[in-house]
Amino acid sequence: MDHYPLPHGVKPIPDDVLLQPKWILDFADQERDAEAAAPVTNGGSYPASALEMTNGQVEAPPDKDLPPEDLLPIPGSLTATILDNKRLTPLTHWQDVRHLTLSTPTITPYAPGDVLTIYPKNFPSDVSEFLSTQNWTSTADFGVWHC
Numbered sequence: 001m002d003h004y005p006l007p008h009g010v011k012p013i014p015d016d017v018l019l020q021p022k023w024i025l026d027f028a029d030q031e032r033d034a035e036a037a038a039p040v041t042n043g044g045s046y047p048a049s050a051l052e053m054t055n056g057q058v059e060a061p062p063d064k065d066l067p068p069e070d071l072l073p074i075p076g077s078l079t080a081t082i083l084d085n086k087r088l089t090p091l092t093h094w095q096d097v098r099h100l101t102l103s104t105p106t107i108t109p110y111a112p113g114d115v116l117t118i119y120p121k122n123f124p125s126d127v128s129e130f131l132s133t134q135n136w137t138s139t140a141d142f143g144v145w146h147c
Helices: 124-133
Strands: 025-027 052-054 057-059 081-087 098-103 144-146
Touching: none
Parallel strands: none
Antiparallel strands: 025 144, 052 057, 081 098
């Protein structure tokens, strides 16, 4: 507070005061949007059957413990390949700061202040463990609405 004092007459919010949430989520109304509320029975990215036909050939399903290889359809995005990933902070430091060297299919100009957004993929086993730990397994595959 010494470096950045509040304006005159404004008091800090006490630690025991809970602020109203910016977002409220609720289960999707099945009548309003049946598709969003329907459970996803096979993870959404894997074939529903044990074997899948591709060009007349029977193929084994992908390894269910690996994230799907398909990319998220994000408008205006581009795919980059990581050429180098160096940790800049010591292992004893609480923060893991990295320097990534990326390659893109075309020359991509950027300027100081530009932002890179990375959309990670999770291992299905990690997601299952997280859902189980949070006791969300029974509701995890149902849609939610922002109220």
